[in-house]
Amino acid sequence: MTHAMPERNRDLHGSVPETSPVALLLIDVINDLEFDGADALLEYAVPMANRIAALKRRAKRAGIPAIYANDNFGRWKSDFRLVVRHCLDDGVRGEPIARILKPDDDDYFVLKPKHSAFYATTLDVLLKYLGTATVIVTGIAGNICVLFSANDAYMRDYNLVVPRDCVASNSEEENTHALEQMQRVLKADIGPSESLDLDRLLSPAPTGAVVRGG
Amino acid sequence: MTHAMPERNRDLHGSVPETSPVALLLIDVINDLEFDGADALLEYAVPMANRIAALKRRAKRAGIPAIYANDNFGRWKSDFRLVVRHCLDDGVRGEPIARILKPDDDDYFVLKPKHSAFYATTLDVLLKYLGTATVIVTGIAGNICVLFSANDAYMRDYNLVVPRDCVASNSEEENTHALEQMQRVLKADIGPSESLDLDRLLSPAPTGAVVRGG
Amino acid sequence: MTHAMPERNRDLHGSVPETSPVALLLIDVINDLEFDGADALLEYAVPMANRIAALKRRAKRAGIPAIYANDNFGRWKSDFRLVVRHCLDDGVRGEPIARILKPDDDDYFVLKPKHSAFYATTLDVLLKYLGTATVIVTGIAGNICVLFSANDAYMRDYNLVVPRDCVASNSEEENTHALEQMQRVLKADIGPSESLDLDRLLSPAPTGAVVRGG
Amino acid sequence: MTHAMPERNRDLHGSVPETSPVALLLIDVINDLEFDGADALLEYAVPMANRIAALKRRAKRAGIPAIYANDNFGRWKSDFRLVVRHCLDDGVRGEPIARILKPDDDDYFVLKPKHSAFYATTLDVLLKYLGTATVIVTGIAGNICVLFSANDAYMRDYNLVVPRDCVASNSEEENTHALEQMQRVLKADIGPSESLDLDRLLSPAPTGAVVRGG
Numbered sequence: 029m030t031h032a033m034p035e036r037n038r039d040l041h042g043s044v045p046e047t048s049p050v051a052l053l054l055i056d057v058i059n060d061l062e063f064d065g066a067d068a069l070l071e072y073a074v075p076m077a078n079r080i081a082a083l084k085r086r087a088k089r090a091g092i093p094a095i096y097a098n099d100n101f102g103r104w105k106s107d108f109r110l111v112v113r114h115c116l117d118d119g120v121r122g123e124p125i126a127r128i129l130k131p132d133d134d135d136y137f138v139l140k141p142k143h144s145a146f147y148a149t150t151l152d153v154l155l156k157y158l159g160t161a162t163v164i165v166t167g168i169a170g171n172i173c174v175l176f177s178a179n180d181a182y183m184r185d186y187n188l189v190v191p192r193d194c195v196a197s198n199s200e201e202e203n204t205h206a207l208e209q210m211q212r213v214l215k216a217d218i219g220p221s222e223s224l225d226l227d228r229l230l231s232p233a234p235t236g237a238v239v240r241g242g
Numbered sequence: 243m244t245h246a247m248p249e250r251n252r253d254l255h256g257s258v259p260e261t262s263p264v265a266l267l268l269i270d271v272i273n274d275l276e277f278d279g280a281d282a283l284l285e286y287a288v289p290m291a292n293r294i295a296a297l298k299r300r301a302k303r304a305g306i307p308a309i310y311a312n313d314n315f316g317r318w319k320s321d322f323r324l325v326v327r328h329c330l331d332d333g334v335r336g337e338p339i340a341r342i343l344k345p346d347d348d349d350y351f352v353l354k355p356k357h358s359a360f361y362a363t364t365l366d367v368l369l370k371y372l373g374t375a376t377v378i379v380t381g382i383a384g385n386i387c388v389l390f391s392a393n394d395a396y397m398r399d400y401n402l403v404v405p406r407d408c409v410a411s412n413s414e415e416e417n418t419h420a421l422e423q424m425q426r427v428l429k430a431d432i433g434p435s436e437s438l439d440l441d442r443l444l445s446p447a448p449t450g451a452v453v454r455g456g
Numbered sequence: 457m458t459h460a461m462p463e464r465n466r467d468l469h470g471s472v473p474e475t476s477p478v479a480l481l482l483i484d485v486i487n488d489l490e491f492d493g494a495d496a497l498l499e500y501a502v503p504m505a506n507r508i509a510a511l512k513r514r515a516k517r518a519g520i521p522a523i524y525a526n527d528n529f530g531r532w533k534s535d536f537r538l539v540v541r542h543c544l545d546d547g548v549r550g551e552p553i554a555r556i557l558k559p560d561d562d563d564y565f566v567l568k569p570k571h572s573a574f575y576a577t578t579l580d581v582l583l584k585y586l587g588t589a590t591v592i593v594t595g596i597a598g599n600i601c602v603l604f605s606a607n608d609a610y611m612r613d614y615n616l617v618v619p620r621d622c623v624a625s626n627s628e629e630e631n632t633h634a635l636e637q638m639q640r641v642l643k644a645d646i647g648p649s650e651s652l653d654l655d656r657l658l659s660p661a662p663t664g665a666v667v668r669g670g
Numbered sequence: 671m672t673h674a675m676p677e678r679n680r681d682l683h684g685s686v687p688e689t690s691p692v693a694l695l696l697i698d699v700i701n702d703l704e705f706d707g708a709d710a711l712l713e714y715a716v717p718m719a720n721r722i723a724a725l726k727r728r729a730k731r732a733g734i735p736a737i738y739a740n741d742n743f744g745r746w747k748s749d750f751r752l753v754v755r756h757c758l759d760d761g762v763r764g765e766p767i768a769r770i771l772k773p774d775d776d777d778y779f780v781l782k783p784k785h786s787a788f789y790a791t792t793l794d795v796l797l798k799y800l801g802t803a804t805v806i807v808t809g810i811a812g813n814i815c816v817l818f819s820a821n822d823a824y825m826r827d828y829n830l831v832v833p834r835d836c837v838a839s840n841s842e843e844e845n846t847h848a849l850e851q852m853q854r855v856l857k858a859d860i861g862p863s864e865s866l867d868l869d870r871l872l873s874p875a876p877t878g879a880v881v882r883g884g
Contacts, residue, residue, distance in 0.1 A: 040318070042315065105350065153356070358825060469741055532685040537752075564747065569795045
């Protein structure tokens with residue numbers, strides 16, 4: 029399941045200038061949350077955002093790139109910056125989360141039109157050019173866009189880590205069911221983010237098995 | 243081959259607020275042209291850009307949306323605005339074309355990682371939400387990204403119009419071969435842009451056949 | 457979201473000689489069930505198969521086509537007939553289900569390499585040529601291949617009916633969770649098969665809403 | 671661009687029991703040729719078929735698998751065997767080619783609904799499970815299905831070999847243009863089949879470059 033990268037496209041016009049066996053995916057965290065039922069979600073999403081931010085800092089130090097896979101708000105313009113500005117400046121409910129998880133200049137952004145981060149997007153090509161085998165999936169909602177994206181990652185043979193404290197849903201029950209589904213069916217590691225051993229995850233394990241500290 | 247649009251997703255969070263049976267596609271016109279052999283292309287591309295600009299003005303008046311499908315330059319950030327700025331401000335060879343075809347606020351943008359505008363992008367979903375049946379394909383290079391995109395549009399059963407004066411390649415010979423290929427194999431209308439009757443193209447012809455003035 | 461069907465491809469070389477706004481999908485029912493834990497599944501799957509068979513008979517009378525979307529067993533040969541023979545003749549655990557749901561000559565078959573019936577298959581093209589807007593999803597396992605396929609149908613804007621007595625999983629708990637997920641997130645109608653009013657489902661409802669008898 | 675193959679799916683239920691860095695693709699060679707203009711094609715297609723058959727024998731000896739990517743004729747049943755029988759038994763124009771290139775039991779078959787062997791098919795998944803980096807593309811028509819498939823292989827970063835004597839089109843001119851296009855744009859090796867050095871193609875060249883004898 030490997031094939032040589034032709035010289036000509038090594039970095040897609042500089043779009044993918046690095047490689048990493050592990051990538052951190054942040055799903056729909058830049059979100060105005062201006063829909064019914066978002067209040068319940070917000071309660072869980074703020075602590076989640078703080079934990080994702082801590083994990084993202086550790087990931088960056090370990091050389092693991094962060095990829096925002098996000099809904100578009102407003103006319104389709106492939107302009108994620110506009111989506112970020114909307115969530116920071118327009119007084120929307122999702123502002124605190126956007127503030128905690130404001131993208132850095134060296135993050136990747138993928139706009140998605142539907143629930144799965146893989147459907148009708150560039151994500152799979154991006155991950156292939158990164159040489160990524162293991163995806164750490166985080167974000168909202170755990171039982172919708174996170175679950176759809178995790179399903180699609182699993183079908184494409186990526187190893188999955190879904191830290192249980194880095195996803196949020198409308199209710200704890202829905203969140204727990206989604207995590208159990210990802211653990212049981214998708215073989216995802218759903219342990220808490222703090223105990224995730226990124227260095228061991230990055231090391232070339234023969235089986236691609238997820239390893240944890242402690 | 244029609245299916246009802248569920249209420250919930252009618253406009254993809256406002257991303258696709260309109261419908262149109264015809265769409266104008268501009269392929270890789272925002273391009274720094276900083277590669278070998280681009281000088282030859284530039285000679286053909288400037289007059290092409292002027293003709294596309296005129297066609298785009300007519301299309302806008304007729305209610306036909308314009309969609310830029312474009313390579314990304316620089317780290318993948320779903321930020322077409324950055325690509326436009328690079329081509330306008332950095333003294334690159336493609337600047338004159340970018341200046342002539344500078345996007346408007348009501349244009350759509352789709353970033354593509356590879357040659358075809360349909361591969362690993364949101365274009366097909368966007369066209370479906372627009373209700374588009376006929377795609378007018380323009381841009382560069384006629385025998386590469388334009389041809390790949392036209393092939394993919396044809397396989398997805400879109401009717402094709404490729405105005406012969408709105409595509410440019412490295413050489414006239416390559417451009418002519420590509421146009422002949424699109425006419426013969428893809429059943430594309432390759433007549434010149436000026437004689438294209440947009441109003442008749444927009445009218446609900448029973449067969450979807452392309453119609454021309456004169 | 458409609459576009460004209462070009463004359464030339466109206467039926468894909470005769471592959472899709474009819475149209476229907478509704479299609480019945482049977483997922484992985486032709487299955488040898490020769491894997492760990494299949495015994496539990498089998499207990500639920502036999503009554504499920506009888507209910508699917510009854511629904512399929514009603515669907516056929518109403519002009520609704522049946523599409524088998526099925527895993528391949530043995531070397532990839534696009535040979536569903538071989539898969540059927542294997543399940544009928546080789547003394548496998550899945551034989552009773554295969555016997556109850558043996559395909560007819562006028563059924564469609566789609567071989568899938570992974571969990572979702574839409575991933576890397578012809579299903580979406582087939583449904584488009586059928587003109588299908590509503591998919592009735594049945595089969596095994598409810599929380600795996602059925603759920604993955606339903607997710608993908610939802611993202612592609614198909615209306616979903618998942619009769620609760622026509623899907624089976626390893627445990628009742630997993631089956632119930634999957635059905636609730638499809639009802640809540642995918643807006644699927646999960647009422648029992650017997651009360652499903654196929655004639656009303658076929659009638660051109662302005663909203664595409666699912667309607668039930670009683 | 672490599673990622674570990676999870677143990678669980680190593681061979682897709684036995685569908686892909688082997689690996690090979692090179693695969694031989696036969697496009698639409700099992701074809702009834704019952705369409706206008708097929709007589710011209712037939713004249714070129716019979717000698718082409720003999721050369722493909724010779725190449726296929728050499729490929730088999732070298733451990734290179736053959737994959738038939740073929741249109742479906744008749745109702746969509748994922749039943750390539752039926753397509754083969756139709757071309758052998760029904761007195762169709764394509765019979766001589768089908769006879770020369772009758773599939774063996776250890777060949778792979780992929781049914782395609784449209785022109786490209788990659789569009790809405792399992793081919794890409796199959797090639798990934800085979801671990802294939804280089805695809806030898808052969809078949810008909812050189813300027814349609816072969817060209818579309820080669821384009822798609824190129825976009826997916828496969829190295830391409832298109833032996834010039836193993837493709838046929840309606841006219842020599844169209845065939846030559848298509849081959850030139852594949853050589854120039856897709857960087858395909860279009861040398862004749864006899865001089866293709868399969869052993870060197872199979873050896874792990876650092877650059878993936880195609881190598882030829884003589």
